[in-house]
Amino acid sequence: MSYGKIGQPLGRIEGPAKVTGEAKYTADVLLPGMIWGKVLRSPLPHAKIVSIDTQEAEQMPGILAVLTAKDLPDLLTGRLVYDMPVLAIDRVRFIGEKVAVVAAEDPDMAEDALASIDVEYEEMPAVFDAHEAMKSEAPLLHPDYRSYAHAPQKFFSDIPNVHSHVTWKLGDIDKGFALAKRVFEHTFNTPAVHQGYIEPHASVVAIDPDGRVNVWISNKMPVRARELLADVIEIPEERIVVHLAQIGADFGGKGSLMDAPLCYHLAKRTGRPVKMVMTYTEELMAGNPRHPTSIFLRTGVTEEGQIVARQAKVVFNSGAYAAFKPVPFVNIPGAKDAAGVYGTPHIRIDAYSVYANCVPSGHFRAPGDLQVNFAVESSMDMIAEDLGLDRLEFRKQNLLKDGDWVPGGPQLEEVRVAETLAAAVKASSWNQPKSQPNRGLGLAVSHRLIGTGEANTQLTLEEDGTIQVLTPVPEVGTGAHTILQQIVAETLFLSLDQVRVETASEIFKTDSGSGASRVTYVGGQVVQQAAGELMKLILAAGAKGLGCAENEVVFEGGRVVHSESDGSLSLAEVAKMGGDGKSALRVKKSLNLSEGPPMTTFTAQVVELEVDPETGQIRLLDVVTAHDVGTIINPLGHQGQIEGGLLQGVGFGLIEELRMEDGQVSTLNLGDYKLPNIRDIPPLTTVLVEEELGPAPFHGKAIGESSITPTGAAIANAVYDAVGVRFHDLPITAEKVYWALQQHSGGEG
Amino acid sequence: MTHTIRLNVNGKEHTVEVPSRRLLIDCLRYDLGLTGTKEGCSVGVCGACTVLMDGKPISSCLALALFADGKEIVTVEGLAREDRLDRVQQAFIDYGGFQCGICTPGMVVTAKALLDENPDPTVDEIKEWMMGNLCRCTGYYKIIESIQGATALEPGGE
Ligand code: FES
Numbered sequence: 017m018s019y020g021k022i023g024q025p026l027g028r029i030e031g032p033a034k035v036t037g038e039a040k041y042t043a044d045v046l047l048p049g050m051i052w053g054k055v056l057r058s059p060l061p062h063a064k065i066v067s068i069d070t071q072e073a074e075q076m077p078g079i080l081a082v083l084t085a086k087d088l089p090d091l092l093t094g095r096l097v098y099d100m101p102v103l104a105i106d107r108v109r110f111i112g113e114k115v116a117v118v119a120a121e122d123p124d125m126a127e128d129a130l131a132s133i134d135v136e137y138e139e140m141p142a143v144f145d146a147h148e149a150m151k152s153e154a155p156l157l158h159p160d161y162r163s164y165a166h167a168p169q170k171f172f173s174d175i176p177n178v179h180s181h182v183t184w185k186l187g188d189i190d191k192g193f194a195l196a197k198r199v200f201e202h203t204f205n206t207p208a209v210h211q212g213y214i215e216p217h218a219s220v221v222a223i224d225p226d227g228r229v230n231v232w233i234s235n236k237m238p239v240r241a242r243e244l245l246a247d248v249i250e251i252p253e254e255r256i257v258v259h260l261a262q263i264g265a266d267f268g269g270k271g272s273l274m275d276a277p278l279c280y281h282l283a284k285r286t287g288r289p290v291k292m293v294m295t296y297t298e299e300l301m302a303g304n305p306r307h308p309t310s311i312f313l314r315t316g317v318t319e320e321g322q323i324v325a326r327q328a329k330v331v332f333n334s335g336a337y338a339a340f341k342p343v344p345f346v347n348i349p350g351a352k353d354a355a356g357v358y359g360t361p362h363i364r365i366d367a368y369s370v371y372a373n374c375v376p377s378g379h380f381r382a383p384g385d386l387q388v389n390f391a392v393e394s395s396m397d398m399i400a401e402d403l404g405l406d407r408l409e410f411r412k413q414n415l416l417k418d419g420d421w422v423p424g425g426p427q428l429e430e431v432r433v434a435e436t437l438a439a440a441v442k443a444s445s446w447n448q449p450k451s452q453p454n455r456g457l458g459l460a461v462s463h464r465l466i467g468t469g470e471a472n473t474q475l476t477l478e479e480d481g482t483i484q485v486l487t488p489v490p491e492v493g494t495g496a497h498t499i500l501q502q503i504v505a506e507t508l509f510l511s512l513d514q515v516r517v518e519t520a521s522e523i524f525k526t527d528s529g530s531g532a533s534r535v536t537y538v539g540g541q542v543v544q545q546a547a548g549e550l551m552k553l554i555l556a557a558g559a560k561g562l563g564c565a566e567n568e569v570v571f572e573g574g575r576v577v578h579s580e581s582d583g584s585l586s587l588a589e590v591a592k593m594g595g596d597g598k599s600a601l602r603v604k605k606s607l608n609l610s611e612g613p614p615m616t617t618f619t620a621q622v623v624e625l626e627v628d629p630e631t632g633q634i635r636l637l638d639v640v641t642a643h644d645v646g647t648i649i650n651p652l653g654h655q656g657q658i659e660g661g662l663l664q665g666v667g668f669g670l671i672e673e674l675r676m677e678d679g680q681v682s683t684l685n686l687g688d689y690k691l692p693n694i695r696d697i698p699p700l701t702t703v704l705v706e707e708e709l710g711p712a713p714f715h716g717k718a719i720g721e722s723s724i725t726p727t728g729a730a731i732a733n734a735v736y737d738a739v740g741v742r743f744h745d746l747p748i749t750a751e752k753v754y755w756a757l758q759q760h761s762g763g764e765g
Numbered sequence: 766m767t768h769t770i771r772l773n774v775n776g777k778e779h780t781v782e783v784p785s786r787r788l789l790i791d792c793l794r795y796d797l798g799l800t801g802t803k804e805g806c807s808v809g810v811c812g813a814c815t816v817l818m819d820g821k822p823i824s825s826c827l828a829l830a831l832f833a834d835g836k837e838i839v840t841v842e843g844l845a846r847e848d849r850l851d852r853v854q855q856a857f858i859d860y861g862g863f864q865c866g867i868c869t870p871g872m873v874v875t876a877k878a879l880l881d882e883n884p885d886p887t888v889d890e891i892k893e894w895m896m897g898n899l900c901r902c903t904g905y906y907k908i909i910e911s912i913q914g915a916t917a918l919e920p921g922g923e
């Protein structure tokens with residue numbers, strides 16, 4: 017099928033604003049009389065607050081307000097479960113928790129004042145490791161967690177500090193293991209990693225004289241943010257306006273209120289607009305990183321190498337609060353992929369989300385998927401080797417097929433994993449003889465179900481004949497607005513410059529925002545449907561104007577044409593006539609998809625690398641990433657998602673770790689917390705296995721969370737192939753490789 | 766203690782009163798309202814705050830405003846001329862050299878300095894020069910393509 021606007025490699029509609037510096041992010045909002053807020057954070061992982069003395073700080077020059085929990089309503093907040101105070105109430109639970117806030121004429125003054133706030137703490141026993149926290153003698157972080165608003169009753173647990181225990185099952189796990197000839201057990205661990213967006217969280221609040229609360233916030237879900245804010249500041253939603261600014265990337269990490277409630281309280285106290293911008297150090301100590309995870313797998317295999325049973329226990333270190341988890345079961349969805357891309361008749365997966373005295377964890381692109389995929393795909397290689405099977409053949413033999421079920425997902429149709437895997441292998445040097453010592457190849461495969469949720473839009477035919485598309489989804493960097501423009505233009509047979517995408521949050525009541533690879537699927541469908549309805553209105557109004565019946569007109573060359581008389585009207589003319597003669601032609605539409613399509617998307621990667629045995633340094637020689645894709649709406653944006661995700665996967669595999677010791681993050685700036693830089697990029701080959709059968713508009717599929725997932729495992733498998741050392745922990749840093757090689761060779765060399 | 770400094774920013778003279786510890790980035794963003802220059806890491810690692818001082822890229826988050834007294838500064842706002850984007854800016858749009866755009870002001874300013882010095886850089890030279898600019902969105906592939914693409918365009922802007 018060929019389209020006009022769909023499939024074009026288009027530059028971003030917001031491009032000129034972004035390359036000239038005109039694009040406004042939250043931290044760029046400057047308001048007359050604006051002042052600055054800064055928070056004092058806890059230096060202890062677990063302690064009672066005995067007293068806070070703010071007197072001296074209050075007297076300092078330029079200080080306009082100092083607030084502690086006593087000055088705020090006694091309320092908790094969170095993206096779903098409300099378990100986190102705005103400022104610590106009586107007790108701190110992690111190093112970096114907010115204890116007091118200061119407003120000052122400038123940020124330096126605010127910073128100075130923080131140093132003179134005197135907090136007396138009484139230390140309490142703390143627990144940092146999730147497994148330790150699950151033991152009966154562990155200190156309880158939230159003895160009353162069952163009473164928190166929106167706590168997921170169905171998933172409560174009697175295990176200490178476990179605030180959510182979710183189970184996914186297929187078949188009968190005991191029967192599965194009874195069928196198995198061999199049973200394998202493996203354990204893997206992955207650390208906390210930060211989303212690494214370059215824009216730290218920022219919030220601005222300005223209260224109008226009539227009490228209307230204006231909010232700017234680095235948050236990808238403005239409609240939800242308004243709802244959450246209304247609850248925690250006790251102001252009705254109708255009196256809150258969330259103004260949409262650009263977002264300096266999200267990657268799942270920008271869905272909370274962060275400092276917005278504090279900005280509000282300071283603004284209320286001082287009568288001035290208040291801005292708070294986290295420093296990157298605050299981001300690293302108190303952002304909402306990917307969950308540190310431990311994954312235990314038990315796998316039952318028949319004599320013929322068929323996987324018949326998979327049991328998984330996935331333990332997520334939730335940190336001190338569950339407040340950054342947005343899903344209703346308050347756990348991490350990626351755990352459900354613990355059987356990987358392999359058709360397994362008997363599955364039982366248990367996911368535990370556990371409180372501990374560490375920075376609260378949140379969502380990061382493909383939450384849980386990376387951790388679990390690293391475990392599953394590493395274990396595939398280990399099992400194959402143990403059984404004396406080829407690791408590619410062992411995988412092929414077990415791949416998902418049409419009609420198979422995946423845990424927490426639908427019965428699958430159009431399964432294209434075999435093709436995707438074959439394409440990755442073919443584009444790599446997999447079938448060539450091993451070239452040199454210390455070089456190795458690794459392979460990993462993943463899948464991702466397409467996200468569901470709610471999306472909204474409003475389309476208006478404007479007087480000048482252009483279409484205004486209103487969306488409550490801000491542009492987080494994924495190119496969502498450009499895609500929505502393409503879909504509307506395609507559906508209405510218009511040129512791109514006749515379609516303007518604008519953001520507005522206040523006209524929509526609820527919305528899931530951007531995330532879970534849902535924008536193209538749900539957001540795309542809602543604008544496509546709205547555009548279809550708008551076209552009907554345009555034809556009806558045009559027919560009326562031309563004095564003929566609706567079925568006698570067509571839309572051609574941007575005009576409503578009455579073919580018999582050759583009379584026609586431009587869109588601007590139709591717009592002036594309006595729907596019923598006065599109101600504008602407008603369609604407001606909402607779409608709520610609670611069930612996903614019976615389809616998933618596959619990714620297969622092959623990594624070739626070289627290990628320097630002297631230093632342990634790993635050099636990526638070649639990466640092939642193959643994707644099962646539908647119609648690609650914007651190839652430029654699509655490839656950008658693949659490349660960006662892939663390098664984050666490389667970071668996860670080789671570089672990144674938010675190092676913590678006794679709850680204290682030690683990588684506290686971007687010099688210590690290393691993000692991949694331009695010299696870390698591997699030679700990359702992308703293979704698109706295309707077929708026009710996706711569920712999104714024009715048969716598109718999702719791509720945002722695909723390429724990041726298998727990279728860590730593919731690297732680990734390649735390292736093993738190169739030097740025979742199996743890593744059960746990520747990242748595989750040069751230092752770790754060096755020591756492992758020392759041990760491996762018995763300390764020589 | 767405050768000082769009076771004179772800056773030429775994007776061709777315009779400014780006289781600003783600043784306290785000794787005022788950083789150049791804050792002077793640009795808040796005293797002059799030029800918020801195109803972004804702050805990411807605040808420690809000289811990410812390059813989001815890059816501006817040109819007398820033609821050379823520097824991290825404005827590390828420089829004191831005083832240090833720029835009497836100097837010529839070019840920020841991202843100073844690259845385009847009227848409606849005409851600099852070729853680096855145009856290429857970043859055409860080749861998809863950004864997603865969220867927060868790193869972009871620093872990227873295009875740094876890349877412009879590169880092409881001013883080396884009109885036809887190799888990929889390795891691009892990597893070497895751009896090493897101090899982090900981008901979390903793009904994976905850098907399209908940034909390299911953008912810079913290479915820019916070399917084929919007419920130098921626009923100024
Ligand atoms: S903000 Fe200056 S280098 Fe990062």
Ligand code: FES
Nearest residue numbers: 864866900901902
């Ligand atoms: S485009 Fe987002 S950090 Fe570079």
